[in-house]
Ligand SMILES: Nc1nc2c(c(=O)[nH]1)N[C@H]1C(S)=C(S)[C@@H](COP(=O)(O)O)O[C@H]1N2
């Protein structure tokens with residue numbers, strides 16, 4: 079028997095809660111959107127991309143309410159052992175991954191910066207998101223119900239949803255204000271969510287490489303940089319020819335640029351090296367060239383459109399110091415406006431190409447594995 083209070087509470091919840099099937103479909107839609115916006119946000123480095131980050135945060139907060147509706151409804155399936163099925167285990171794991179993703183996401187925006195080995199809280203957030211995808215697919219195998227038209231109709235539903243999104247936006251906005259008022263470490267985050275690493279030179283920001291992309295230090299005297307592909311004259315340089323500390327160096331350029339890693343930190347540094355445009359001019363770019371690909375000694379690589387590549391730098395120095403091995407010595411790409419993972423370290427080849435290189439997405443993930 080339900081007590082009077084409980085029945086009142088349930089009726090109140092029913093009044094604001096959308097129809098069950100709609101809640102479930104909304105949860106699915108939000109997870110899909112969160113995974114997509116999360117992934118795409120990794121490629122956004124310029125401030126005009128801020129709406130994507132906002133969308134991700136606001137949807138994440140509406141998810142909290144949706145999950146509340148859902149848990150209020152299915153609670154009994156978890157609390158009564160008589161209702162446990164094999165699929166309950168999958169549901170519980172799915173719930174845990176969801177709570178993990180939400181908790182780490184929310185802690186991150188407040189600027190909490192605990193680290194597990196070299197994983198930031200943001201990496202853990204991404205980890206929970208990645209685990210959630212197969213779990214949710216599995217959960218859906220036993221729980222999937224087709225939507226019915228009537229679940230989605232009605233002005234009341236539209237209003238509830240508008241309210242939900244508005245609530246998410248207001249919650250996010252107040253979170254930002256809280257950061258400011260309480261002066262939490264979260265207040266200095268960039269629009270990407272990344273936290274600052276202050277100082278100048280090799281020691282002032284972390285070395286970040288993919289798990290297996292860990293070459294031995296590159297011997298400067300044996301290393302060369304090749305410029306090849308769609309060029310009139312392929313070129314090859316030794317380190318001495320590029321070294322800004324030598325007067326006979328090809329040409330040197332200086333640039334202040336911001337490196338923003340998707341694991342959640344950023345740094346502004348003064349980089350010194352060769353302008354890629356100067357290398358391209360020396361080699362003579364052919365008319366049909368569209369992209370410039372930068373390839374690391376490890377095979378890691380990234381391509382930029384020719385015009386953008388011209389303004390990029392192949393840096394030998396950071397903050398007046400020679401680059402350390404970890405930061406990509408002898409030369410690393412500095413690609414302003416791009417996210418950190420596109421700043422290829424230990425570059426040995428510059429390839430001018432007609433086409434983009436979709437396989438780079440996979441290669442950056444697995445390079446370094448034998
Ligand atoms: N060859 C190579 N380049 C790489 C990486 C890598 O694993 N291998 N990591 C990228 C990532 S994810 C980032 S954020 C930056 C980090 O540069 P840093 O180690 O100098 O801070 O380098 C990028 N360049």
Ligand SMILES: [Mo]
Pocket residue numbers: 286338339340341418419
């Ligand atoms: Mo990164």
